[in-house]
Amino acid sequence: MFANLDQIFVLLEHWVVGFLPAFLQPAALIVLGVIGIIVAFPSLFAITVLLERKGLGRMQNRIGPNRVGPFGILQPVADGIKSLTKEDIVPLRADAVVHFLAPVYLVAVVFMGYAVLPVGRNMTLVNLDAGLLFYFAMGASTELSVFMAGWASRNKYSLLGAMRAIAQMISYEVPLLLSSVAVVMITGSLSLNKIVEAQNQYSYGLPHWYIFTPWGLAGFLMYATAATAETNRSPFDLPEGESELVAGYFTEYSGFKFAEFFLGEYVGMLSISGLGTTLFLGGWSAPLSVLSWVPSWIWFFAKVMMSMCVFIWMRGTLPRLRQDQLMNFAWKFVLPYTLLILMDTALWRFMGDGWERWLVCSAILLVAYILMARTGMHRKHFGPRRYRYAD
Amino acid sequence: MFGEGILKGMAETARNFAGSFVSAERLTTVQYPEERPAPIEAARVFPFLVYDGADWEAGMRCVACQICEKECPPKCIYIEKSADKKPDYVGKPQFYPAKFDIDVSVCMSCQICVEVCPFEAIKMDTDFELATDDRFGGLLLDREKLAKPNDYYHSIHPTEAAEVDTRLAEEKAKADAKASAAAAAKATPPAPAKPAGGGA
Numbered sequence A: 001m002f003a004n005l006d007q008i009f010v011l012l013e014h015w016v017v018g019f020l021p022a023f024l025q026p027a028a029l030i031v032l033g034v035i036g037i038i039v040a041f042p043s044l045f046a047i048t049v050l051l052e053r054k055g056l057g058r059m060q061n062r063i064g065p066n067r068v069g070p071f072g073i074l075q076p077v078a079d080g081i082k083s084l085t086k087e088d089i090v091p092l093r094a095d096a097v098v099h100f101l102a103p104v105y106l107v108a109v110v111f112m113g114y115a116v117l118p119v120g121r122n123m124t125l126v127n128l129d130a131g132l133l134f135y136f137a138m139g140a141s142t143e144l145s146v147f148m149a150g151w152a153s154r155n156k157y158s159l160l161g162a163m164r165a166i167a168q169m170i171s172y173e174v175p176l177l178l179s180s181v182a183v184v185m186i187t188g189s190l191s192l193n194k195i196v197e198a199q200n201q202y203s204y205g206l207p208h209w210y211i212f213t214p215w216g217l218a219g220f221l222m223y224a225t226a227a228t229a230e231t232n233r234s235p236f237d238l239p240e241g242e243s244e245l246v247a248g249y250f251t252e253y254s255g256f257k258f259a260e261f262f263l264g265e266y267v268g269m270l271s272i273s274g275l276g277t278t279l280f281l282g283g284w285s286a287p288l289s290v291l292s293w294v295p296s297w298i299w300f301f302a303k304v305m306m307s308m309c310v311f312i313w314m315r316g317t318l319p320r321l322r323q324d325q326l327m328n329f330a331w332k333f334v335l336p337y338t339l340l341i342l343m344d345t346a347l348w349r350f351m352g353d354g355w356e357r358w359l360v361c362s363a364i365l366l367v368a369y370i371l372m373a374r375t376g377m378h379r380k381h382f383g384p385r386r387y388r389y390a391d
Numbered sequence B: 001m002f003g004e005g006i007l008k009g010m011a012e013t014a015r016n017f018a019g020s021f022v023s024a025e026r027l028t029t030v031q032y033p034e035e036r037p038a039p040i041e042a043a044r045v046f047p048f049l050v051y052d053g054a055d056w057e058a059g060m061r062c063v064a065c066q067i068c069e070k071e072c073p074p075k076c077i078y079i080e081k082s083a084d085k086k087p088d089y090v091g092k093p094q095f096y097p098a099k100f101d102i103d104v105s106v107c108m109s110c111q112i113c114v115e116v117c118p119f120e121a122i123k124m125d126t127d128f129e130l131a132t133d134d135r136f137g138g139l140l141l142d143r144e145k146l147a148k149p150n151d152y153y154h155s156i157h158p159t160e161a162a163e164v165d166t167r168l169a170e171e172k173a174k175a176d177a178k179a180s181a182a183a184a185a186k187a188t189p190p191a192p193a194k195p196a197g198g199g200a
Helices: A001-005 A006-018 A022-059 A074-086 A098-118 A131-152 A156-187 A194-199 A214-229 A257-280 A296-317 A321-352 A356-376 B004-022 B065-070 B112-116 B150-156 B156-188
Strands: B044-050 B079-080 B099-102 B122-125 B147-149
Touching: A001 A006, A006 A022, A022 A074, A022 A098, A022 A257, A074 A098, A098 A214, A098 A257, A098 A356, A131 A156, A131 A194, A131 A257, A156 A194, A156 A257, A156 A321, A194 A257, A214 A257, A214 A296, A214 A321, A214 A356, A257 A296, A257 B156, A296 A321, A296 B004, A296 B065, A321 A356, B044 B099, B044 B150, B065 B079, B065 B112, B112 B122, B150 B156
Parallel strands: B044 B147
Antiparallel strands: B044 B122, B079 B099
16 A cells, blocks of 8 residues: 555556557657646645745744735735736846746756756666766756846946856756766666665664765755855845845746746755755655655655755855855855865765774764864954944 | 854854744744834824814914925925914914925925924924825825824824923913013113013
8 A cells, every 4th residue: 555655656657558559658658748847836836935925924923925915825825916917127238038047947958957857666667877967967958047047238337247257157967966976886887776775774763864974964955055155046146135135036037937047046945955865865765764654755755845844944044154264165165065075075984883983984974074174264253343424 | 153153143143033932921022913113202204284273274383484494405395475474382473385295205204394494383293104096196295294292193103292392382481472562662761671571
């Protein structure tokens, strides 16, 4: 019964496809999978937006939206209707074609990334051998959309936002990739399915997730940092800093195009959380071997939503960085530390199964962290600033 | 230094998150249309015209001197002087505004009209629910809509209104004393000295 529940979507898909003639069946399987993704993740997006608005409200000692439906749970519906009925304004001097294409391209590319994500057991749309590579190729394309939007708008805020976004996304793309390379080094495969299978083992009832190793924990933290910056989330939300750039690269977008950017951003967050889950948190595998009877897709979505909650929590806590701080952080801390993690992972791989590797690998990472933090903070002054001209 | 500040901050927001469910006094916001915070005395939103007595047209303090119209930075006041005169609060015949319009959509609530008015005739209101579904006529308030009784002024700005009332009473007493002295002087021409001017 639980095995059926685990495979319910796969069985359902095959049952529906069974009604079609044989030559149509492979194509129909793909189309149904795509429909599943396009239905599932935007609904998660709606839930996330509601969670974010309610959660941020609570963190600021407010109630949050509570007017539409019971406890405001229909707020995403109201938001959707509002954005659909708003006037779509294209600036007179804007490049209309590129201005139109940018949000479409963003949404398309963001959804492409889901093609290789294993959402559950046997629930990968396309099982590519180089799935990780494909994912990052798609993820990197979002930068193009951001710059298209900023450039085509012909607005100084949009352009500044887009420039910031490009600088930031390219800088953090490097540690994002390098921290996943550690996982590839251990697994020996770029296929996301194989990566999940490698983590879906238990000893003493505890899982073999990569986050439970020293290099995996450090790698996950670096991945999370880079992913936050990559999706332009607070505290790395400089490209759309409301206080100085209005809305950054989508200043000139209104109506449904704005909603598309919003959707693309959140679906991108969901997808990058999904990849982080797959790489470090064991994908769809259960956290304890006794819980393996719970359907695999429930675990995947639970983990993704947990990471979304952490994203929201961080947004409610941290102030926005300055551009130079952002770049210094990327190139002087995150990148060298990720390279160190790579070496640490290699050491872990070749030190055998004993307890020594735990000690040595953890010590290396911890000492490096403390040293880098100390040197990074050397001669930095904190506290209230004094401005000579204001004295 | 090692990221413990981030953890501290996240603990703080988590405390707020959980606390807002537990204790209602943490919630700083008001559920507006149903519950309203107590009005603030120093609040100012949009000017109104003060009148004394029961009849707004007779009791209007404004004498159509047009100082506020000239001083208004966004030029949202439009006044037309009357042809005839009516007695003001001391009984002196004065002009009155035949037309007094303020455009809500232009007014920037700067209170300069109130500062410059020598007759205490224009004051700031605290009513902020000025939205209307008629964006042309509904946003242009004429003198009938602007006129509000002195009692209303007392209810929204009690301290300020009391101060204004004593000042007006002093002036009225002074004027009355002057008038009675003049009357007395006319009745008995050889009176050596008139009573001291400072009444009240």
